Amino acid sequence: MGFYIGLGVIVILILAVIMSSIKVVHTGNVLILERFGLYYKTLEPGWHVTIPFVDFAKTRISMKQQILDIQPQTVITKDNVNISVDNVIFYQVLDAKDAIYNIENYVSGIMYSTITNMRNIIGDMSLDEVLAGRDQINVKLLHIVDAITDAYGIKILSVEIKNILPPTEIQIAMEKQMKAEREKRAAILIAEGDRESSIARAEGEKRGNILRAEAEKESNIRIAEGMKESQLLEAEGKARAIDEISKAEAIAIEKINRAIIDSGTDARVIALKQVEALTEMSKNPANKLILPVDTINSLGSVAAIADIIKEK
Numbered sequence: 001m002g003f004y005i006g007l008g009v010i011v012i013l014i015l016a017v018i019m020s021s022i023k024v025v026h027t028g029n030v031l032i033l034e035r036f037g038l039y040y041k042t043l044e045p046g047w048h049v050t051i052p053f054v055d056f057a058k059t060r061i062s063m064k065q066q067i068l069d070i071q072p073q074t075v076i077t078k079d080n081v082n083i084s085v086d087n088v089i090f091y092q093v094l095d096a097k098d099a100i101y102n103i104e105n106y107v108s109g110i111m112y113s114t115i116t117n118m119r120n121i122i123g124d125m126s127l128d129e130v131l132a133g134r135d136q137i138n139v140k141l142l143h144i145v146d147a148i149t150d151a152y153g154i155k156i157l158s159v160e161i162k163n164i165l166p167p168t169e170i171q172i173a174m175e176k177q178m179k180a181e182r183e184k185r186a187a188i189l190i191a192e193g194d195r196e197s198s199i200a201r202a203e204g205e206k207r208g209n210i211l212r213a214e215a216e217k218e219s220n221i222r223i224a225e226g227m228k229e230s231q232l233l234e235a236e237g238k239a240r241a242i243d244e245i246s247k248a249e250a251i252a253i254e255k256i257n258r259a260i261i262d263s264g265t266d267a268r269v270i271a272l273k274q275v276e277a278l279t280e281m282s283k284n285p286a287n288k289l290i291l292p293v294d295t296i297n298s299l300g301s302v303a304a305i306a307d308i309i310k311e312k
Contacts, residue, residue: 023048023057030096032058042096061096065157070111072163075119081127084165087114089145095153102152110149114159117144127166134161 024047025031031043034056043057050057072086091110093099099106121140122130130137138159146156166174 017052021050021052021055023050025060028064029060029062031060032096032100034058039097039101059100061093061099063093063096065090065092068107068110070114072165073115073118075122077122077127077130078124079126081170082167083122083127083130084163085118085122086162087118087141088160088162089114090157090160091149092155092157093153094155098151098153106149106152106154109152110145110154110156113145113148114141117141127170130164131166134164137161 023031023033023043025043025045027045029045031048033040033043033048033050035051035054037056040055068089068091070087070089072084075083075085077083089110093106103109118137118141121137125133125137138161141159142156145159149156165171
């Protein structure tokens with residue numbers, strides 16, 4: 001009975017040794033393996049078989065991106081103002097061997113490197129420069145700390161300043177200054193609005209005057225064109241009247257000539273026809289008679305002709 005118990009114990013021990021020799025590494029991690037106290041190799045994710053009592057699993061290292069939140073630190077600026085600054089650092093282990101054997105604690109190394117260099121950078125800047133140059137500080141810290149941690153296989157991905165808190169009295173002064181700046185900007189905006197409004201009103205009045213002047217000009221042009229049309233129509237009417245008169249005179253002269261031809265060359269008949277023609281022409285008030293000298297000389301005989309006609 002004792003034999004079987006001892007055999008069972010031995011089997012259990014063997015199984016325990018075999019199980020302990022199998023190392024399982026999860027995704028995103030690596031395992032540092034030492035043999036006889038010396039670094040042997042880095043085990044990647046998966047399962048591995050080691051030699052019991054010879055190989056020793058020193059530590060597991062996460063190869064994922066990690067976050068280090070640094071507590072607020074008191075920093076003195078160039079103009080002797082105490083401010084509180086806290087950072088967040090994003091980093092990743094690239095070489096697990098260097099991270100374990102080149103530094104005792106790489107997390108502390110990252111933290112203290114960041115704090116020390118942050119104080120050096122901010123110490124060369126005034127408070128206004130610190131408040132306005134947060135991105136500049138982040139970039140400088142990133143380059144400096146990344147160069148330091150490169151020696152122990154750490155890559156600094158980003159350094160971000162979360163908060164910059166000046167003393168209470170400075171915060172109150174800054175709030176007053178910001179309020180004054182806001183009031184100043186509001187006054188400037190109001191003044192600019194009034195100026196724009198005045199300019200708009202002036203432009204509107206100018207445009208209105210221009211439109212009124214253009215309307216008056218257009219009205220005068222139309223009045224002048226109307227007067228011109230009226231004068232043209234009046235002139236055309238007079239021209240037509242003169243033309244009609246000329247036609248009437250030509251007809252009268254033609255009648256006189258025809259009467260002369262029909263009545264012979266008797267001087268008395270000719271004189272009578274002339275008198276009749278002149279009488280017809282004088283009935284129209286628009287006619288102007290222009291008599292030659294011979295006609296005026298012959299008017300003296302008109303009375304004698306009239307007396308003869310009366311006797312006959």
